[in-house]
Amino acid sequence: MFANTSEPKQTAVDNESYTDTELEPLRSEDEWAINSLKDGKSPGCDEITAEMLKASGEAGITYYHKICTKIWKTVEWPVEWKRAVFIILPNKGDLQLCSNHRTISLISHPSKIMLKIIMKRLENILETEVSKTQAGFRKGRGTRDHIFNLRNIIEKFREIDEEIHRFHRLF
Known part of the structure; x- marks a missing residue:
């Protein structure tokens, strides 16, 4: 297998x-x-x-x-x-x-x-x-958690008036 x-x-x-x-x-x-x-x-x-x-x-x-x-x-x-x-x-x-x-x-x-x-x-x-960061199709984890985290990061970037294209570099 x-x-x-x-x-x-x-x-x-x-x-x-x-x-x-x-x-x-x-x-x-x-x-x-x-x-x-x-x-x-x-x-x-x-x-x-x-x-x-x-x-x-x-x-x-x-x-x-x-x-x-x-x-x-x-x-x-x-x-x-x-x-x-x-x-x-x-x-x-x-x-x-x-x-x-x-x-x-x-x-x-x-x-x-x-x-x-x-x-x-x-x-x-x-x-x-599977990587610990993989959330989809895993017990107790979900892609919604990742989406929530990404939204929080984007909001933080916007709060400090940082450009989103710099956010891309993190990933």
């Missing part, structure tokens, strides 16, 4: 560590992913809910661990997991306008197990690889 240009990154889920980004999913990752699914969410086409997955206990964790391991090795996503139900919900305002509607997608809860594992691994890698 990633070229190994430095020493391997360590990542941990539920106190179990691994250093290889290509390592197949650990059972503890599957267990973590199942337990972190949100209750009360609508199921996808397969009608499997998060509550059903959690209630399956150790047998369910073992079953989905085998599925996730197979997907990881074959790089083939099950067809059922690729299907989604799209629902259009109205927002406030004139419902004749398309802009006053939003779409939600109901995907298979079992597919969310694998998606959570992939997402967690990528988050852990990106936290060490």
Whole structure:
């Protein structure tokens, strides 16, 4: 997946560590992913809910661990997991306008197990690889923070009657 240009990154889920980004999913990752699914969410086409997955206990964790391991090795996503139900919900305002509607997608809860594992691994890698100044698409940070900072800097330059082109040199 990633070229190994430095020493391997360590990542941990539920106190179990691994250093290889290509390592197949650990059972503890599957267990973590199942337990972190949100209750009360609508199921996808397969009608499997998060509550059903959690209630399956150790047998369910073992079953989905085998599925996730197979997907990881074959790089083939099950067809059922690729299907989604799209629902259009109205927002406030004139419902004749398309802009006053939003779409939600109901995907298979079992597919969310694998998606959570992939997402967690990528988050852990990106936290060490991406610059600390990068804000977009990072947990607890946002581009709005950068925009706010830039506006403050511009205002300070204007307060001291400094020309904005000098501000450009900072970046």
